[in-house]
Amino acid sequence: MAGFKIRLLLNVGIFLSIVNADRTVFIDPNDPWQVLEGWGTSLCWWANALGGFPDVRDQTADLVFDLDKGLGLNVIRYNIGGGDNQSHHHMRIGGDVPGFRPCQNCDYNWTSDANQRWILFAAKERGADIFEAFSNSPPYWMTNSGCSSGGPNYANNLNSDYYDQFADYLTEVVKWYKDEQGLVFRTLEPFNEPTTGLWKEFGSQEGCTYKYLAMDEVVDKVGAYLNKKGLSGTTSVSIADEGLFEGEITTIAAISTLNIFGDHAKSYVSQYNTHAYFGFLRTPLFDIAKNDGKRLWMSEWGSWSSKDMSASIKLSEQILNDMRNLKPVAWVYWQVIEHAPNGNDGKDYGLIGADFSNSTTPLDIRLSFYGFAQYTKFIRPGYQIIFSNDGDTLAAQDKQKNTCFSLHK
Known part of the structure; x- marks a missing residue:
């Protein structure tokens, strides 16, 4: 199978690029698609671990966020931890992200979540410029x-008596970061895969199932609190981070979920987020976002690592399919770093393997890291994605330099 190939093309009408001996690809800058905002990653759960390792965290931040030294990711999804009951000990390593209110009668603890916060600001220092806050679960109480990992038998887990307090909690964290830390979250997402049926009590990570009408009410309240706290000019709501595009037998997914939100709740929403693990209705979801006037992100995808090029090829195929058919303005990898203390055994999603319990273990930089870099380093934020007639090619135009790039799997 062909590897990754890059071609620099002059900007002269319709372009012709011979990318290998048996394929001709036509590229047309006069047929523009989306303008790329950037490539990104979520900070959970790796930042909660590695942010507490002074001897490795700078190297880590360089590899992920620095363009010269690493991937140059500029889109950051920050997890507002709910925080679990302190008597529980069932989360994966790194997955026990502390919340800012450890109990119902507790004051906010703004020293909480120091590790993830270190990585957040390290990303900003290295050029990250688009920040989203999101919630995997409300505080356990x-x-x-x-x-905070879910309900019994995967049931709805946000108590209806706490809709207001949950919205207040999320927006208060966003307000503190803006007022006290000078960091603005452009969007706030209250949910993560809310209807997939994956989240149960005593699980390995935070998660929360939501009834469909509850999501509409929560978004309404989050939007109202953003207004009340003077944040609506800088922060809007994003929804709904479903795990697939269309519904299956037991799952309501991205397209179906968007239909449950009323016009009032949607008035607070600027962005539709979708995960891309399953499903095929990319173009219909793009059309919905366009018709609704909402920005569209592919906000989460990841896949098993491998010791050969297979993970890189799968990653490239996913990016090509999403960027050409879903046409998101940002493409976000799930966890660029995973806990892999025994090396790359193919049982984690990381582009880099690390030992979250031992900072002296060398980082394991996988081939898929370099596969992702072929996109992140050469098609940069602000580039215009343009037409190409080949499904294995992604073409982009840097209008400032009047040049085009094509990436071929």
Whole structure:
């Protein structure tokens, strides 16, 4: 199978690029698609671990966010931790992200989440410029189960008595970062895969199932609190980070979920987020976002690592399919770094393997890291994605330099 190939093309009408001996690809800058905002990653769960390792965290931040030394990711998704009951000990390593209110009667603890916060600002120092805050779960004391990894039998887990307090909690964190830390979250996402049926009590990470009408009410309240706290001029709401595009037998997914939100709730929403693990209705979802006047992100995807090029090829195929058919303005990898203390055994999603319990273990930089870099380093924020007639090619135009790039799998 062909590897990654790059061609620099002069900007002269319709372009012809011979990318290998048996394929001709036509590229047309007069047929513009989306303008790329950037490439990104979520900070959970790796930042909660590595941000506490002074001897490795700078190297880590360079590899992920510095363009010269690494991937140059500029889109950051920051997890507002709910925080679990302190008597629980069931989260994966790194997954026990502390919340800012450890109990119902507790004051906010703004020293909380220091590790993830270190990585957040390290990303900003290295050029990251688009920040989204999102929630995997409310604080445990707002849940029906009393556990921030989910409800019994995967049930809805946000107690309806706490809709207001949950919206207040999320927006208060966003306000603190803006007022006290000088960091603005452009969007705030209250959900993460809310209807996939994956989240149960005593699980390995935070998660929360939501009833469909509850999501509409929560978005309404989050938007109202943003207004009340004077944040609506800088922060809007994003929804709904479903795990697939269309519904299956037991799953309501991105397209179906968007239909449950009323016009009032949607008035607070500027951005539709979708994960891309399953499903094929990319173009219909793009059309919905366009018709609704909402920005569209592919906000999460990841896949098993490998010791050969297979993970890189799969990653490239995913990016090509999403960028050509879903046409998001940002493409976000799930966790660029995973806990892999015994090396690359193919059982994690990381582009880099690390030992979250031992900072002296060398980082394991996988081939898929370099595969992702072929996109992140050569098609940069602000580039115009343009037409190409080949499904294995992604073409982009740097209008400032009057040049085009094409990436071929």
